[in-house]
Amino acid sequence: MKRVTAIIKPFKLDEVREALAEIGVTGLTVTEVKGFGRQKGHTELYRGAEYVVDFLPKIKIEVVVALSHADQVIDAVLSAARTGKIGDGKIFVTDVERVIRIRTGEEGETAV
Secondary structure, three states, X not given: OEEEEEEEOHXXXXXXXXXXXXXXXXXXXXXXEEEOOOOOOEEEEEOOEEXXXXXXXXXXXXXXXXXXXXXXXXXXXXXXXXXXXXXOOEEEEXXXXXXXXXXXXXXXXHHO
16 A cells, blocks of 8 residues: 655645545545745745745645555646646655554555
8 A cells, every 4th residue: 555645735725635536535634734845935024024934834635545546646636736836745655564444443455
């Protein structure tokens, strides 16, 4: 199994969620995070004072899927989250050794 973690712009969350639902993803975890990459933040004005915003708001989406569905999930996130501008985000794919559903004790793909 694979865990697909995507860091995206906040306003793209609904589009990504809908794209994942269309391909049959039934569960995901969403976390509000802050960070920066090559864009290294930006400056803003507040009440006449200029200040630097180092960490930009982002959304982290985590999905655990069978190995055979990982490429579908990646393609869905890519197409839904892409704006073509700096700061679109990243996708990380990692192996998942074991999954256990706490309520029933099921393991593997049935636990997802």
